[in-house]
Amino acid sequence: MKAAPFAYHRPDTVADAVALLGEYGDDAKILAGGQSLVPMLAMRLTHFENLVDISRVDELRNIDLRRDGRESRENTVWIGAGTPHALVGMDDEVAESVPLLNLSTPHIGHFQIRTRGTLGGAIAHADPAAEYAAVALALDATIEAVSPQGRRQIPASGFFTGLWETALAVDEILTAVGFPVWSGRCGFAVQEFTRRHGDFAIAGATVAVELDDQDMVTRCGIGLLGLGSTPERGTPAEEAIVGRPVTDITAEELGRLALSGLQYVPADLQGTAFYRTRVGATMVARAWTEATTEALHA
Amino acid sequence: MHELPVQVSVNGRRYGATVEPRLTLADYLREKCGLTGTHLGCEHGACGACTVLLDGQAVRSCLIFAVQADGQDVTTVEGIADSDGALSVVQAAMRDCHGLQCGFCTPGFVTSITALLRDNPTPTDEEIREGLSGNFCRCTGYQGIVNAVKKAAESLR
Numbered sequence: 001m002k003a004a005p006f007a008y009h010r011p012d013t014v015a016d017a018v019a020l021l022g023e024y025g026d027d028a029k030i031l032a033g034g035q036s037l038v039p040m041l042a043m044r045l046t047h048f049e050n051l052v053d054i055s056r057v058d059e060l061r062n063i064d065l066r067r068d069g070r071e072s073r074e075n076t077v078w079i080g081a082g083t084p085h086a087l088v089g090m091d092d093e094v095a096e097s098v099p100l101l102n103l104s105t106p107h108i109g110h111f112q113i114r115t116r117g118t119l120g121g122a123i124a125h126a127d128p129a130a131e132y133a134a135v136a137l138a139l140d141a142t143i144e145a146v147s148p149q150g151r152r153q154i155p156a157s158g159f160f161t162g163l164w165e166t167a168l169a170v171d172e173i174l175t176a177v178g179f180p181v182w183s184g185r186c187g188f189a190v191q192e193f194t195r196r197h198g199d200f201a202i203a204g205a206t207v208a209v210e211l212d213d214q215d216m217v218t219r220c221g222i223g224l225l226g227l228g229s230t231p232e233r234g235t236p237a238e239e240a241i242v243g244r245p246v247t248d249i250t251a252e253e254l255g256r257l258a259l260s261g262l263q264y265v266p267a268d269l270q271g272t273a274f275y276r277t278r279v280g281a282t283m284v285a286r287a288w289t290e291a292t293t294e295a296l297h298a
Numbered sequence: 299m300h301e302l303p304v305q306v307s308v309n310g311r312r313y314g315a316t317v318e319p320r321l322t323l324a325d326y327l328r329e330k331c332g333l334t335g336t337h338l339g340c341e342h343g344a345c346g347a348c349t350v351l352l353d354g355q356a357v358r359s360c361l362i363f364a365v366q367a368d369g370q371d372v373t374t375v376e377g378i379a380d381s382d383g384a385l386s387v388v389q390a391a392m393r394d395c396h397g398l399q400c401g402f403c404t405p406g407f408v409t410s411i412t413a414l415l416r417d418n419p420t421p422t423d424e425e426i427r428e429g430l431s432g433n434f435c436r437c438t439g440y441q442g443i444v445n446a447v448k449k450a451a452e453s454l455r
Contacts, residue, residue, distance in 0.1 A: 001341035008319035008365050038361045039342035110432025115355040197431045
C-alpha cells in the first residue's frame with residue numbers, strides 16, 4: 001500500500017501550478033487535499049509521473065459572497081477550490097446562503113478527512129457519490145477553471161462527463177465554484193443511505209425547493225448521488241413539480257420520478273441497480289418532505 | 299526518483315531527513331523520527347490508527363506525503379502526555395474506562411479525541427459517536443471509548 005515513485009512540485013500560485021500542468025500535460029496530476037487521490041495512488045489504481053501540490057496556494061482558500069445583481073436572488077457564493085470541507089461546513093456565510101453545502105458536509109468521510117479534503121478536489125475528482133458535486137448540480141453552480149489559455153466558466157450541468165471524468169482539460173485547474181444563493185421562501189435537505197456513517201453513499205439526494213406565497217413551487221433542484229457513473233440530477237421530478245402547488249405530487253411519487261430519467265444505475269456488492277433505485281427514490285422522498293416542510297414554515 | 303529534504307517539528311522537537319516524495323508522513327514519523335506510536339492499519343484513510351495533529355488539525359498521516367508537511371508542526375500520540383509522563387486527561391479517561399484492549403487503534407483514538415474535545419468541549423452522545431466514527435476498534439465494541447470521551451469531557455470542564 002505505497003504509492004509508486006513520482007516527482008513532487010509545490011507551486012505557491014495558480015499561475016505556477018498551471019504552468020507546471022502546461023509543461024507536463026498528461027503526466028501531471030493536481031494534488032489538493034489528497035483524500036481520494038492518495039489512496040488511489042497507494043492502491044496503485046492510478047499513477048502520475050508528477051504531482052502538483054496546491055495545498056499551499058493561498059489564493060485558492062477563500063469564501064466570498066458576490067452580489068452579482070440588484071436582486072438578492074442573483075447573489076453567488078464563490079468558494080475557492082482549496083477550501084477544506086471543515087471550513088465550508090463551519091462557515092456562517094455558507095450556512096446562511098447555501099444551506100445545502102452546510103447540510104452535506106457532515107456526510108463527507110470523517111472529521112479527520114474533512115480537515116484535509118477540499119471542495120474543489122471533491123468536485124474535480126467527480127466521484128458519483130460526492131456530496132458537493134450533487135449540490136453543485138442541484139443548484140446549477142458555476143465551475144471556474146484556469147489553464148495556460150486563460151480563465152473560463154463551466155456550468156455544473158456540463159462538467160461531469162463520466163466516471164471520475166470532467167470537462168477539465170489536462171492543463172486546467174479548477175479554481176473556484178460559484179453557488180447561487182436561493183434566498184426566497186426556501187427549504188433544503190440532504191438524505192443519504194450508507195452502511196456506516198462516512199461511507200460512500202449507496203444512494204443519496206440533495207433537494208432545494210423554493211415556494212411562492214401561494215405554495216406553488218417556483219424553483220426545484222434535485223441532486224442524486226451514488227446513482228450513476230457521475231453525480232446525477234432528478235430532472236423529470238423537477239419538471240413535473242415546478243409551477244404546481246407543492247402538495248400536487250406525493251413525496252413517494254416525486255422520488256420515483258426523480259430516478260426515472262437515469263440511464264445507468266450502478267450495481268455492486270452493496271446492492272443491485274434495482275435496490276439502489278428504490279433506496280434512491282426513498283432518499284429523494286425523505287429529502288423532499290424535509291425541504292418542503294422547511295419552506296412551508298419559512 | 300528525486301529525493302527532497304523534509305523538516306518537521308514533531309512534539310516540539312525538530313526532525314529532518316531527505317526522503318522520496320512518495321514517503322507518507324506516517325512512515326516518516328515511524329522510520330525517520332523513530333516515533334512508532336503512530337500506527338498504520340489500512341494505509342488508505344479508513345481505519346484512523348495513523349491520525350496525528352498537523353498544525354493542530356486531526357489528519358490521516360497515511361494520506362499525506364511527508365514532503366507536504368515540510369515546515370509544519372506535528373503532534374503524535376507521544377506528544378499528548380505531559381513532559382513528565384503524566385497521562386493527559388484523554389489518556390487517563392481511556393485507561394479508567396477500559397477504552398482499550400490490544401491498543402493498536404488507541405493512538406489514533408487519543409489524537410482524534412484530543413482534537414474533538416478541543417473543538418467541542420461539550421459534545422452530545424451523538425456528536426461523540428459521530429466524532430469516533432472515523433476510527434476503527436476491533437476489540438472494545440466502542441462502549442468503553444464512548445465512556446472515556448464523556449469522562450474526559452467532564453474532567454476538562
